Amino acid sequence: MSRLTEAFERLRAEGRKALVGYLTAGDPNLVVSEQAIRTALEKGLDVLEIGVPFSDPTADGPTIQAAAQRALAAGTTLKDVLDMANRLRRDYPQPIVLFGYANPFFCRGIEQVCADAAQAGVDGLLIVDVPLEESHDWRPHLRAHGLDFIPLIAPTTSVERARLILKEATGFVYYIMVRGVTGIRTELPPDVAEHLRQLRTCTSLPLVAGFGVSRAEQARVVARDADGVVVGSALVEAAREGRVEALLRELRAGLKQVEGR
Amino acid sequence: MKSSEQLQKGPDERGHFGPYGGRYVAETLMPALLELERAYREVRADDGFQRELARLLRDYVGRPSPLYKAERLSERYGAAIFLKREDLNHTGAHKINNTLGQALLARRMGKRRLMAETGAGQHGVATATVAALFGMGCAVYMGEEDMQRQAPNVKRMELLGAEVVPVRSGTRTLKDAMSEALRAWVANVEDTFYVIGSVAGPHPYPWMVREFQSVIGRETWDQAMEHIGRLPDMIFACVGGGSNAAGIFEPFIGRREVRLVGVEAAGYGIASGQHAASIVAGRVGILHGGKSYLLQDENGQVRNAHSVSAGLDYPGVGPEHALWADQGAVEYCAVTDEEALNAFHELTRLEGIIPALESSHAVAEAIKRAPKLGKDAVIVVNLSGRGDKDLDTVLRISGGNVSGGHCCAIEAKEGEKR
Secondary structure, X not given: OOHHHHHHHHHHHOOOOEEEEEEEOOOOOHHHHHHHHHHHHHOOOOEEEEEOOOOOOOOOOHHHHHHHHHHHHOOOOHHHHHHHHHHHHHHOXXXXXXXXXXXXXXXXXXXXXXXXXXXXXXXXXXEOOOOHHHHHHOXXXXXXXXXXXXXXEOOOOOHHHHHHHHHOOOOOEEEEOOOOOOOOOOOOOOOHHHHHXXXXXXXXXXXXXXXXXXXXXXXXXXXXXXXXXXXXXXXXXHHHOOOHHHHHHHHHHHXXXXXXX | OOOOOOOOOOOOOOXXXXXXXXXXXXXXXXXXXXXXXXXXXXXXXOHHHHHHHHHHHHHHHOOOOOEEEOHHHHHHHOOEEEEEEHHHOHHHEOHHHHHHHHHHHHHHOOOOEEEEEEOOOHHHHHHHHHHHHHOOEEEEEEEHHHHHHOHHHHHHHHHXXXXXXXXXXXXOOHHHHHHHHHHHHHHOOOOEEEEOOOOOOOOOHHHHHHHHHOHHHHHHHHHHHHHOOOOOOEEEEEOOOOXXXXXXXXXXXXXXXXXXXXXXXXXXXXHHOOOOOHHHHOEEEEEOEEEEEEOEOOOOOXXXXXXXXXXXXXXXXXXXXXXXXXXXOOEEEEEEHHHHHHHHHHHHHHHOOOEOHHHHHHHHHHHHHHHHHOXXXXXXXXXXXXXXXXXHHHHHHOOOOOOOOOOHHHHHHHHHHO
């Protein structure tokens, strides 16, 4: 059983929701970002999404774009990210997902990346710009190295299409709540609950929802119908301001209100 | 007459040209791309659509564009040089061939709003133009640096009723404009039609744009047969993303007697590292929805392109060009900013035609090779656009001292500015 599957099963057994967090590796440099990630892992993160910076992050809003630019300006490479994952793996039990865009992975070689990631103790890959239609080059290598392939489902994804995507999915399902790029939203769309309930009928995999979450109340509302929430841009900002622990505490408080039900 | 079928024509059903192309986009956009592909397959086979497009290309754009024999240029360089006059199209470039097709398709699909990215501004102007024609809303994403380089086109778009959205991220040129356009499309994907201007981006764009542009090549074929009685020996076209080149090359792909030459921008020279020659000097990578040749560093980060011409200043290239390069169906080379500028002046002075800096790259390679080909050789250069938009750039680089020196008034004016 993969570390991700195991982690979600344990959370489910304990009646808890998963707090999934994204941080861009190398922002603003490797040392500082590793410290922020360690703080997050120590202060309540259940699953870590570690961002591999890319020069042209077309699905990201200004916050994560800027984080990627700072990381690249500091010279962060995929190898640095994998080395960091490896150090984190030795110290923490939480699942680690490598989150990024296709080209830096493709440039190193898909098979090589999977081998390196598995070696570093990474548990899954989420590649934003590799949809189902392009995933056939990637999936066999992920599987061969015991890595989960985390799919994205969007509000624009039909139920029929979701079924096709979920047939190939392992680990968990990442539901993008908004029509748009990453970034903090004051309001989340009203159709999130409905979409999540529909997705439930398509898969037995854990569902986490992200894009836009920054506050306890949002976490609470979303987690009513999801197995967890993802916090990205808000966590990146919190890391810059030294508020990682405070933000995670706040979000956890929101999740607690719907836990154990 | 039909060109050879030996080489693959068009992408496979998932949008791959050999190992290139595809749909490397976030899931949010996939349903829109699938819907677009279905709609495009329908109109391709729809006589009513094709008739309306043909009518607009004739009466609104002014097609067919002439195939003009440049006598003085031919005399100086020793081969028969013909210019395919896309610069004479309405809006001054080949871009409108494609935007008309896509806007007609958008209307069929019930979309109320168009959006586009633009580098030189030609595609933005062509999109704003068809938006006005069809009474649609229009937003054009343009890098801030390009807005300065191509100021007249910004004004034209605004006059046409489009909103020009300045892009301040990254290099503030075409690459970032396209990234920002993709981000904006994600947020408005249900009511907005994204008009991509090049044979790049995710499937079906590279295929669809090339088909809308291949009217250039079909006309060139017919006009060559009519005027010369045979096909040309060589065809030159500039390649940034590669839409004008794909359009003029496509009917001739596989015809061994016609040599096709795609001319990329070598900027300050390939060795300088400051260029936009993705095929000549790039490696295979994935950007903006497709796999193709790409300027990138050893870690897969996209490198900044450089070209004096905003329309070629892009680190990628259409996937079909990548396949043609691998197959040897088209030869790709690159010319520097300086060579392109010289060709710009040469064509202006010899023929009274001011070419776009993009097209000047094709002219430069053509006049470099013409003397070696001999008097009987027939060359076609795709003059993809006119150069009015580039006057500021050319004058700035020349320091107001335009070659030949018959421009005291302009020099004086530039002097005042300095």
